[in-house]
Amino acid sequence: MTSYCRPAILSPKVQQGESKQSFPHCIKQPCSFPKIPQGRLLKSQRKITMSSKRHSIVPPVSQSGPKPPVQFSSSITISDSALLTGTNLIAISSESVIHPRAKLDSLAGRINIGRRCVVHERSVVGAVGTSGRITEAAVTLGDYVTVEVGASIEAGDTVIGDGTTVGVGAKVGAGAVIGKHCTLTPHTEIAAGEVVPDFTVVYSNGLRRPDRRGIAELKNKGQIRQIDVLRRMIPSNPAKFD
Amino acid sequence: MAAFVPYTYFQCPCSDSSTLAQSSGSNSPSSAHPDPDDGGIDDDSDRAFDPRAPRSNYSLYPLEYLLYCEDCHQIRCPRCVAEEIVTYYCPNCLFEVPSSNLKSEGNRCTRSCFQCPICIGPLAVTSIETKPDPNLLAAPDSASHSGPYALTCSYCNWTSTEVGIKFEKPNSIHAQLAKLRNGGTSRLTAKERKERRKDPAYTSQRAAAGSERESSDWQEDLDLETQFANLKLFYQSQLADPNSADHGLSSLGDLGFSSPSSLSRIMSIYTGGSLHDKKAKSRVGAMREALESDEGLQLADLDESAAISRLRQEGYDGTASTEQLLEQPPNLGEEHLHGRARFTAELRPIPYLLRTKRSKRCPVCRHIISKPEAKMQTTRFRIRLVAGSYIPSIAIRPLSLSGAGGSFSSSSTTTVPGAPLEPLKPAHFLLTFKNPIFETVKVTLGTPARTPGRFASKVTVLCPVFEIGANTDVWDEALKDSSGSDRDGRRRRGKGDEGGGGGSGGGGLTNQIEVGKIWERGRNWVSIVVEVMPASLHLREDEGDLPLREEEDVLEIPMFVRVEWEADVGGDEVGSAAHGRDSKEAREKRELAYWCVLGLGKIRRS
Numbered sequence: 001m002t003s004y005c006r007p008a009i010l011s012p013k014v015q016q017g018e019s020k021q022s023f024p025h026c027i028k029q030p031c032s033f034p035k036i037p038q039g040r041l042l043k044s045q046r047k048i049t050m051s052s053k054r055h056s057i058v059p060p061v062s063q064s065g066p067k068p069p070v071q072f073s074s075s076i077t078i079s080d081s082a083l084l085t086g087t088n089l090i091a092i093s094s095e096s097v098i099h100p101r102a103k104l105d106s107l108a109g110r111i112n113i114g115r116r117c118v119v120h121e122r123s124v125v126g127a128v129g130t131s132g133r134i135t136e137a138a139v140t141l142g143d144y145v146t147v148e149v150g151a152s153i154e155a156g157d158t159v160i161g162d163g164t165t166v167g168v169g170a171k172v173g174a175g176a177v178i179g180k181h182c183t184l185t186p187h188t189e190i191a192a193g194e195v196v197p198d199f200t201v202v203y204s205n206g207l208r209r210p211d212r213r214g215i216a217e218l219k220n221k222g223q224i225r226q227i228d229v230l231r232r233m234i235p236s237n238p239a240k241f242d
Numbered sequence: 243m244a245a246f247v248p249y250t251y252f253q254c255p256c257s258d259s260s261t262l263a264q265s266s267g268s269n270s271p272s273s274a275h276p277d278p279d280d281g282g283i284d285d286d287s288d289r290a291f292d293p294r295a296p297r298s299n300y301s302l303y304p305l306e307y308l309l310y311c312e313d314c315h316q317i318r319c320p321r322c323v324a325e326e327i328v329t330y331y332c333p334n335c336l337f338e339v340p341s342s343n344l345k346s347e348g349n350r351c352t353r354s355c356f357q358c359p360i361c362i363g364p365l366a367v368t369s370i371e372t373k374p375d376p377n378l379l380a381a382p383d384s385a386s387h388s389g390p391y392a393l394t395c396s397y398c399n400w401t402s403t404e405v406g407i408k409f410e411k412p413n414s415i416h417a418q419l420a421k422l423r424n425g426g427t428s429r430l431t432a433k434e435r436k437e438r439r440k441d442p443a444y445t446s447q448r449a450a451a452g453s454e455r456e457s458s459d460w461q462e463d464l465d466l467e468t469q470f471a472n473l474k475l476f477y478q479s480q481l482a483d484p485n486s487a488d489h490g491l492s493s494l495g496d497l498g499f500s501s502p503s504s505l506s507r508i509m510s511i512y513t514g515g516s517l518h519d520k521k522a523k524s525r526v527g528a529m530r531e532a533l534e535s536d537e538g539l540q541l542a543d544l545d546e547s548a549a550i551s552r553l554r555q556e557g558y559d560g561t562a563s564t565e566q567l568l569e570q571p572p573n574l575g576e577e578h579l580h581g582r583a584r585f586t587a588e589l590r591p592i593p594y595l596l597r598t599k600r601s602k603r604c605p606v607c608r609h610i611i612s613k614p615e616a617k618m619q620t621t622r623f624r625i626r627l628v629a630g631s632y633i634p635s636i637a638i639r640p641l642s643l644s645g646a647g648g649s650f651s652s653s654s655t656t657t658v659p660g661a662p663l664e665p666l667k668p669a670h671f672l673l674t675f676k677n678p679i680f681e682t683v684k685v686t687l688g689t690p691a692r693t694p695g696r697f698a699s700k701v702t703v704l705c706p707v708f709e710i711g712a713n714t715d716v717w718d719e720a721l722k723d724s725s726g727s728d729r730d731g732r733r734r735r736g737k738g739d740e741g742g743g744g745g746s747g748g749g750g751l752t753n754q755i756e757v758g759k760i761w762e763r764g765r766n767w768v769s770i771v772v773e774v775m776p777a778s779l780h781l782r783e784d785e786g787d788l789p790l791r792e793e794e795d796v797l798e799i800p801m802f803v804r805v806e807w808e809a810d811v812g813g814d815e816v817g818s819a820a821h822g823r824d825s826k827e828a829r830e831k832r833e834l835a836y837w838c839v840l841g842l843g844k845i846r847r848s
Contacts, residue, residue, distance in 0.1 A: 052513060184397055185397060185398070201398050201399045203361060203398045204361055204398070207559075208559065209360065209398060209399075209400070209559070209586075211399045212401065212403070212404050213394065213399055213401050213403070
């Protein structure tokens with residue numbers, strides 16, 4: 001059994017009661033007093049090794065699969081770690097923002113992204129679903145559409161109308177048609193082929209209600225401001241995908 | 243099927259009829275025939291605890307749920323403590339509400355905290371932006387934070403404008419909402435109502451409306467509040483009117499509801515006795531009932547065609563669910579409910595219900611055993627005597643046979659934890675008792691040899707009596723470990739363990755299962771082995787055996803635990819003060835005994 005002795009100061013009980021013994025084993029075996037395991041280095045002793053650049057802990061984005069033909073507007077913002085794969089055309093209209101690690105997959109057909117859309121991290125636009133059918137236009141996003149983090153929109157003539165928000169982790173099935181200015185709250189699922197009328201809020205495991213706020217224009221205004229900020233935050237590199 | 247997780251439940255003595263009888267002072271006639279076979283078990287055990295008895299359901303708790311009264315030296319469960327409310331607060335704004343406000347203003351937050359009536363999400367006050375006039379040259383952002391406000395839900399996008407409610411100010415929404423009816427019309431106050439009655443314009447308008455239709459059919463739509471006010475006014479005037487006295491029927495009318503005396507009694511219940519004057523009391527006689535809406539008569543509106551057509555239009559989704567209706571606070575300003583359907587379009591925002599912080603008292607000695615801090619922002623407790631810091635915890639781990647020669651290892655590599663137990667094959671479990679107190683405790687275990695119930699499994703506790711070391715400083719253990727085989731280590735290993743050859747922390751040594759030996763031991767914990775022979779779950783249908791009930795395949799062992807230790811005499815105890823006068827070092831023997839249930843595993847069905 002490996003053991004290392006400690007200074008008697010640490011335990012006053014030992015100091016009083018067993019001072020006569022004075023740690024006989026210390027004499028027998030060579031005692032290396034400050035033998036503190038490496039993990040217990042004092043804070044002052046610890047070398048602070050911080051690189052100036054911040055690194056992500058997730059593995060780097062690896063471009064796999066075919067490189068799709070693209071048709072970008074000159075005013076878009078697209079991070080170079082966005083993932084664009086597939087064989088069909090990916091068209092992104094003016095002032096839209098594609099976050100890092102967003103995935104656009106045009107394997108099952110063409111992908112159209114309208115003006116001033118925001119596609120967040122880890123969302124998948126054009127996910128090849130269970131149907132696996134190839135269509136003319138796999139996914140069409142209207143103008144002012146927000147696809148939030150981790151949402152997934154399956155391919156197969158899927159249409160998301162203008163001003164619609166697809167919430168965090170929501171799923172839109174293949175061939176679903178979402179109307180204009182809808183809100184899909186986080187983790188809602190829209191079945192394949194479903195038609196959601198304009199101004200619908202889908203909430204609480206599929207309950208629906210009409211949105212009567214009448215703030216579509218205001219939301220668009222907010223979107224413009226958000227894109228303004230994102231444009232400054234996300235380094236854009238559309239040349240990578242040409 | 244989910245894997246079985248072993249569990250330990252402790253029985254609170256509050257539901258035990260025999261302990262209740264004992265505490266009340268009667269001499270319990272227990273142990274008429276003491277069983278000599280039950281070695282370490284005391285008198286209580288001749289009436290073994292049955293964990294499957296319907297009564298046991300209500301007395302078994304995990305250790306974390308239990309409290310402990312330091313003065314009675316007894317476990318207290320959530321069922322037997324007396325609760326007292328420390329503070330009331332709003333869960334949304336964390337504002338403390340004094341109990342005097344509670345009586346006057348009710349149990350809901352009276353600030354600006356509201357829940358969405360559709361999805362119960364929190365509502366936020368937002369300004370309704372009016373479209374900026376393009377003719378004006380002012381900056382578009384300058385006028386954004388003024389103007390009417392509305393409550394909006396950020397989840398389901400409900401707004402209070404859907405029910406036509408807008409607010410003038412962004413604060414004190416509750417007071418503003420109380421004055422508003424759905425659709426934005428303001429509620430009448432009592433004063434306004436009185437004034438309206440006198441207003442000649444109002445009466446002439448009413449008369450015109452009345453002459454248009456047949457006068458007997460016409461009635462005003464009254465809301466609940468106005469109707470009550472009208473009715474009250476009418477009956478008050480009836481009581482005051484000396485002409486209403488009808489002496490011919492006085493003897494009969496005295497009993498019925500139409501008599502003024504009984505009516506004044508009923509009215510005094512609601513209005514606080516203002517009518518209870520002697521003048522009214524002395525007068526007897528029948529009085530007429532309300533005949534028009536001015537007097538508070540409201541005919542039931544049986545015409546439901548409007549509701550039906552609306553239902554057709556909006557469908558089932560447009561109607562409010564039962565939950566939504568139950569959440570609605572009472573609203574006196576609304577219309578009468580006769581023949582009215584409820585639609586989601588009529589739901590009002592819900593003020594948040596207040597929550598409470600509660601302190602807990604021992605029901606016997608009235609000492610506080612749990613008291614949270616009164617401040618809302620802190621989640622700490624001032625006093626919290628949890629049972630986990632007084633009684634040993636019991637952890638269960640399956641012990642599996644590895645290799646040959648009867649040597650065992652406690653690793654879980656060979657058995658999957660939570661795997662079903664083979665019937666009629668002995669299985670071993672490691673029970674680890676961990677002592678939370680700063681004294682060495684002596685533990686005595688007792689189990690019935692066969693578990694109660696239809697499928698009796700055999701149970702043997704291999705070491706029913708042992709001592710657990712005190713919960714001392716962690717460094718002590720490190721020091722004792724370093725001293726290897728000196729006398730400290732031997733003392734801790736205990737009297738029954740020399741033959742086992744098991745080191746406390748040493749790996750590589752094989753432990754042997756031996757009767758009367760402790761399996762493993764540490765600073766403040768001891769592991770012992772329990773051997774069980776699970777019963778076969780074979781049912782003989784032809785002999786009329788009932789099918790297996792729910793959870794009947796779980797092997798549960800009732801275990802009686804008696805903990806003895808010596809503690810310093812507490813200074814605040816009256817009885818012990820006399821003892822401790824001689825010397826300050828006086829020790830007193832303490833004992834705690836309770837039943838617990840060990841759920842070991844599921845028996846495989848044959």
